[in-house]
Amino acid sequence: MEVFPEERKRYILDQLEQSPKVRVTEISRKFSVSTETVRRDLGELEGEGLLKRVYGGAIKTNDQSEPPLLSRQQVKATEKEKIAKSAAALIKDDSTILLDVGTTVLQLAKEIKDKRNITILTNSFLAAGALMENIDKDYFSGTVILLGGQLDPRQYSMTGKVAEMVLEQFTVDQAFISVGGISLENGLSDFDFDECMISKKMIEAAKEVVVLADGSKLxxxxxxxxxxxxxxxxxxxxxxMPASWQGNEKFRTVEWMTTRD
Known part of the structure; x- marks a missing residue:
């Protein structure tokens, strides 16, 4: 039976919760794939900050920080582009939306086209720049509002109490939120406390919450x-949606939207 890369990766992360190290040869035998395939899986997981590669395998990382935004942009770039295109189709003319600072949401900012009179609020400098470029090219029309606050140079964003207070003044149609993880146990989570507080405020301000999550976040x-x-x-x-999540009460009102090639 064919096993998809994301299933192998989830298995690797599960094993690291139970033991201090996973070995390339053991994973290769279990899934009947080459050692090069396993090393590629480990490399992608390391790029996402989820483990650390060592000789012969990988160990769990104790670093709960996230790599800077610019270094994450090319991780799963194809998947992020697919997700962003599907998410952009959910935006309606004359609507108000919030965008956070995740790399998938940044890709969404680049994909917003053929929309009229939309108002977009974001705390991401890079998203604001991409949106203004698209307005200049007449890809869409509307207003872009960059939220004020404390500068986070790692994520090119504004955070802190000022940004949170500004967000409290708005009610919007949709919030597009990126995550570091999504699980039955903990719901939505991320690496940076300040960014999490902004995402929390965005959720509170929105009538509809859209989460963008590639397979590695599940x-x-x-x-x-x-x-x-x-x-x-x-x-x-x-x-x-993972089979083990289907039918779970926590997903009773959640629509799961899978992208198409």
Whole structure:
């Protein structure tokens, strides 16, 4: 039976929760794949900050920090583009939306086209720049509002109490939220406390919450919890909902949207 890469990766992360090290040869035998395939899986997981490669395998990382935004942009770039295109189709003319600072949401900012009179609020400098470039090219029309606050140079964003207070003044149609992890146990989580507080405020301000999560985020728990599954209206991912999640009460009102090639 064919096993998809994301299933192998979830197995690797599960094993690291139970033992201090996973070995390339053992994973290769279990899934009947080459050692090079396993090393590629480990390399991608290391790029996402989920483990550390060592000789012959990998160990669990104790670092709960996330790599800077610019270094994450090319991780799962194809998957992020698919997710972003599907998410952009959910935006309606004359609507108001919030965008957070995740790399998948940044890709969404680049994909917003053929929309009229939309108002977009974001705390991401890079998203604001991409949006203004698209307005200049007449890809869409509307207003972009960059939220004020404390500068985070790692994520090119604004955070802190000022940004949170500004967000409290708005009610919007949709919030598009990225996550470090989404799980049955902890709901929505991410690596950075300040960014989590902004995402939490965005969820509170939105009538509809859309979570963008590639397959590596499913079943993953990261440093800071900021939202419950019950807060979510739509999850957009390039993979289907895990079989073990289907029918779970926590997903009773969540629409799972799987991208198409």
């Amino acid at each position: 079943g993953t728990n990261t440093f800071c919890k900021f939202g419950a599954l019950e807060d979510v209206d739509i999850v957009v991912s390039e993979v289907a």
